[in-house]
Amino acid sequence: MRSDTERGRLFRPIVPHQHSRVTNAELFFDLVFVFAVTQLSHSLLQHFTPMGALQVTLLFLAVWWVWVYTTWVTNWLDPDQTPVRILLFVMMLGGLVLSTSIPSAFEGRGLWFAIAYAAMQVGRTLFWFLVTPRERTPVRHNALRIMVWLTVSGVFWILGGVSEGETRLWLWGTAIAIEYVAPAARFWTPGLGFSSVEAWAVEGGHMAERCAGFIIIALGEAVVVDGATFAELAWTPDNVTAFVFALIGSIAMWWIYFHSGAEAGSEKISKSAESGRVARLAYTYLHMPIVGGIILTAVADELVLKHPSGHSDFKTVLTTVGGPLLFLIGTILFKLAIRGWLQLSHVAGIVGLGVLGWFGQAMTPLVLCGLTSALLIVVAIWETVSLQPGSDKSQSEATSA
Numbered sequence: 001m002r003s004d005t006e007r008g009r010l011f012r013p014i015v016p017h018q019h020s021r022v023t024n025a026e027l028f029f030d031l032v033f034v035f036a037v038t039q040l041s042h043s044l045l046q047h048f049t050p051m052g053a054l055q056v057t058l059l060f061l062a063v064w065w066v067w068v069y070t071t072w073v074t075n076w077l078d079p080d081q082t083p084v085r086i087l088l089f090v091m092m093l094g095g096l097v098l099s100t101s102i103p104s105a106f107e108g109r110g111l112w113f114a115i116a117y118a119a120m121q122v123g124r125t126l127f128w129f130l131v132t133p134r135e136r137t138p139v140r141h142n143a144l145r146i147m148v149w150l151t152v153s154g155v156f157w158i159l160g161g162v163s164e165g166e167t168r169l170w171l172w173g174t175a176i177a178i179e180y181v182a183p184a185a186r187f188w189t190p191g192l193g194f195s196s197v198e199a200w201a202v203e204g205g206h207m208a209e210r211c212a213g214f215i216i217i218a219l220g221e222a223v224v225v226d227g228a229t230f231a232e233l234a235w236t237p238d239n240v241t242a243f244v245f246a247l248i249g250s251i252a253m254w255w256i257y258f259h260s261g262a263e264a265g266s267e268k269i270s271k272s273a274e275s276g277r278v279a280r281l282a283y284t285y286l287h288m289p290i291v292g293g294i295i296l297t298a299v300a301d302e303l304v305l306k307h308p309s310g311h312s313d314f315k316t317v318l319t320t321v322g323g324p325l326l327f328l329i330g331t332i333l334f335k336l337a338i339r340g341w342l343q344l345s346h347v348a349g350i351v352g353l354g355v356l357g358w359f360g361q362a363m364t365p366l367v368l369c370g371l372t373s374a375l376l377i378v379v380a381i382w383e384t385v386s387l388q389p390g391s392d393k394s395q396s397e398a399t400s401a
Contacts, residue, residue: 009078009081010077010078010081010083010084010131011076011077011078012075012076012077012078012203012206013078019203019204019205019206019209019266019270020075020203020205020206021206022206022209022210022213023074023078023079023080025079025080025084025085025088025089026074026079026088026210027213028088028092029070029088029089029091029092029095030067030213030214030217031092032092032095032096032099033063033067033095033099033214033217034217034220034221035096035099036063036095036098036099036102037063037217037218037221037291037295038221038224038225039099039100039102039103040056040059040060040063040102040295041221041225041295041298041299041302042103043056043059043102043103044056044295044296044299045299045302045303046103048299048315054169055105055106055169057292058169058172058173058176059102059105059113060291060292060295061176061180061288062098062117062172062176063098063099063102064287064288064291065121065176065179065180066095066098066117066120066121067214068211068283068284068287069121069124069125069146070088070091070120070124071207071210071211072202072207072279072284073124073125073128074088074210075202075203075206075207075210076128076139076202077128077131083131084131087124087127090123091120091123091124094116094117094119094120094123095116095120097112097113097115097116098113098116098117098120101113101116106168106169110160110161110162110163110164110168111158111161111162112161113161114157114158114160114161114172115158115161117157118150118153118154118157118158121150121153121154121179122147122150122151122154125143125146125147125150126147128143129143129144129147138196138199139199141192141195141199142187142195142199142200144189144192145187145188145189145192145195146182146187148187148189149178149179149182149187149189150179152178153175153176153178153179154175156171156172156174156175156178157171157172157175159171160172160175183280183284199276200275200276200277200279200280201275201276202269202275202276202279203275204266204268204269204270204271204272204275204278204279205266205269205270207269207275207279207283208262208265208266208269208270208283209266211283211287212257212258212262212266214287214291215257215258215262215287215290215291215294218291218294218295218298219250219253219254219294221294221295221298222246222250222294222295222297222298222301223247223250225298225301225302226243226246226247226250226298226301226302226305229301229302229305229306230243230305233305233306238308238309238366239305239308241308241366241370242301242304242305242308242365242366242369243305245304245366245369245370245373246301246304246305246369246373248373248376248377249297249301249324249369249372249373249376250297252373252376252377252379252380253293253294253297253324253327253376255380255384256327256328256331256346256376256379256380256383257290257331259380259383259384260383260384260387261331261334261335261338264335264338264339265282265283265334265335265338268282268338268339269282269283269338278337278338281337282334282337282338286330286333286334286337287330287334288330289326289327289329289330289333290327290330290331290334291330292326292330293322293323293324293325293326293327293328293329293330294323294327295323296319296322296323296326297319297320297323297324297327298323299319299323300316300319300320300322300323300369301369303315303316303319303320303365304316304320304365304366304368304369307365308364308365308366308369309364309365309366310364310365311361311362311363311364312360312361312363312364312365312368313361314361316360316365316368317357317360317361317368320360320365320368320369320372321353321356321357321360321368321372322357324349324353324372324375324376325350325353325354325357328346328349328350328353328376328379329350331343331346332346332347332350343383344382344386345378345379345382345383345386346379346383348378348379348382349375349376349378349379352375352378353372353375356368356371356372356375
C-alpha cells in the first residue's frame with residue numbers, strides 16, 4: 001500500500017500563475033475519442049430516423065460524459081506519473097470497446113457498451129479515491145460521492161444492456177439522466193451531504209485547453225469525413241464546390257471558437273475564485289452543443305457531397321442548418337458564461353440560420369451549404385472586427401443577457 005506521501009506525488013503540482021500543461025498521455029488517450037466521434041456521425045447517417053437520432057444523441061451524451069469526467073480527474077492527478085498513465089491506457093482499452101460498440105449499441109452489442117461505459121466511469125473514480133491521501137478529506141469525500149452516483153447509474157446501464165428495444169432506451173436514458181443531474185445536485189449523498197464549490201477548484205488553463213482539444217477532435221473528424229467522401233466521388237464542378245464550402249464551414253467554426261472565445265474562457269477560469277463552478281457550467285455542460293453541432297455538420301457535409309443538386313430533403317436541411325445552429329447556440333452560451341454578455345454576431349447568425357431553415361427545401365443542397373458557410377464566415381468576421389482593441393463592444397457586439 002502506498003504511503004500518503006507517495007499518493008500525494010500522483011497529484012499535479014500547482015504553480016501559482018502558471019498553467020499545467022496537457023501531457024502527451026492525455027493527447028494519446030484522446031485518440032480513442034476521434035474514433036468514437038467518427039462512429040457517432042456514421043451511426044447517425046445510417047439511422048437517420050427520429051428513433052435513431054434519439055439513440056445516437058444518448059450515445060453522444062455518454063461519450064462526452066466519460067471523456068469530460070476523465071478530464072476532471074486528470075486535472076487533479078498527474079498523467080506523467082506512471083500509475084496515472086497506466087490508468088489512461090486501461091481507459092483507452094475501455095474506450096475502444098465503447099467506440100466499436102456504438103453502431104450496434106441498441107442491437108447485439110448493448111451489453112458490451114454498458115459494461116465498458118460503467119467500468120470506465122466507476123473504475124476511474126475508484127482509482128482516484130484510492131490514490132488520494134487520507135488528509136485530503138474533501139477530495140476523498142468527493143470521490144466517494146461521485147462513485148455512489150456512478151454506481152447507481154451503472155446498475156441502469158447494465159440492466160439496459162441485458163434488455164432489448166425500448167426498454168434499453170428507457171433504462172439507459174435513466175442512467176444518463178442520473179449522471180447529468182449529479183453535478184447540478186452537487187453530488188448530494190446520504191451521510192456526506194452536498195459537495196462544496198471550493199472542493200471543486202481546478203487548474204483553469206488545463207481544463208480550457210483539454211476541452212478546446214476535444215473541439216479540435218470533432219473538427220478534425222469533420223475534415224476527415226469530407227476528405228474521405230470527396231476522394232470516392234467523381235470530381236464534378238458541383239462536388240468540388242461542395243467540398244470547398246464544407247471546408248470553409250469547418251474553418252469558420254474553428255475561427256468562431258478559437259479566435260477569441262477559447263482564450264477568453266481560459267483567462268476567465270484561470271482568474272476565477274470559483275473555478276469549479278465555471279468549469280462545470282462553461283466546459284462540462286455548454287461544450288456539449290458545440291461538439292454536437294460539429295458532428296451534425298459532418299453528417300450534413302457527407303450528404304451534400306454525395307447529392308449536391310436537386311431539392312434539399314428534410315434530412316439535408318435539418319443537418320445542414322441544424323449543425324451550425326446547434327454550434328452557434330453552444331458558443332453563444334459558452335461566451336455568455338465567460339463574458340457575461342451575448343454576442344450580437346452570434347444572435348444574427350442564429351436568426352439567419354433560422355431563416356435559411358425555413359426556406360431550405362426550396363434550395364439545392366449545394367446552395368444551402370454555401371449559404372450556411374457564408375453565414376458562419378459573417379459571424380466570424382463580425383465578432384473579430386467588433387472585438388478589436390478600441391472598438392465599441394457595447395454597440396457592435398454585445399447585447400443584454
